[in-house]
Amino acid sequence: MSAQQIPQDAQVNIISKNEKKARELIKKFNLKAVPGISRVTFKQRGNLIYAIDQPDVYRSAAGTYIVFGEAKVDDMNQRIAEAQKAAEAESAMTAAADDKSPAAITADMEKVALDAATASNEEEEEEEGEVDDSGLDQKDIEIIVEQTGVSRAKAVKALRSHDGDMVNAIMELSS
Incomplete structure (x- = not known):
């Protein structure tokens, strides 16, 4: 089956010859699959991280782990910078939406007091009629x-x- 015949939404794992041989050896060595692991990361100096998303993890009786999957390089410095930019943009939007100047606070308090007074006056008017x-x-x-x-x-x-x-x-x- 060629890559052109594979449907677009299909979940297909393409395994190289070396990986296929390694998986066969794992079966021979009696390694146990470790379920429930969604991400494996390896950290190197300088905040450089290699990450494997949705890995196949196997464990030997001695406690050695073997991890299969596609390793991608994650640069933590870049991730931190992106997170700071997103936080700054969010705080700028929040500051624009929530004006906490004294004049704005006073106006909000006056509006609430006026609404409460109007509601109580309407209630009293209803009750003051002929009983x-x-x-x-x-x-x-x-x-x-x-x-x-x-x-x-x-x-x-x-x-x-x-x-x-x-x-x-x-x-x-x-x-």
């Missing part, structure tokens, strides 16, 4: 408002949900 307190004792409503510090509408609502039971209404509103 139907028919069937409830006015003194009970006043005691609940006094004890819990809520609006009259909330006190009436709590009393109605507990069928006029003041104790349970106060417990609900104070929790």
Whole structure:
């Protein structure tokens, strides 16, 4: 089968004659395959690293390892420089997105305070309308408002949900 006949997405290992002979000898020497190793690296002076990705690793009984795979040279100095460039670019983008100047912080705080005030005003407006307190004792409503510090509408609502039971209404509103 030639290289032109191999599908593009196929996982094919092309083994040289020497590697084929070495693998046959490994079988004769009773070496055991070591599964689960995804990368083997060898370090040389000057931060020069030889890396083998997805290697075939075999181990002898004496603790000697044999590694098969394509060795590639990794230059750690180049890798470190690339990582620093990426970190600088990321920090520049983060700094542009997160403006932490005093003016920006003050503006953000004012916006949050304005949103909170608007929400509480809308809630109070809903509660300040006419409250139907028919069937409830006015003194009970006043005691609940006094004890819990809520609006009259909330006190009436709590009393109605507990069928006029003041104790349970106060417990609900104070929790």
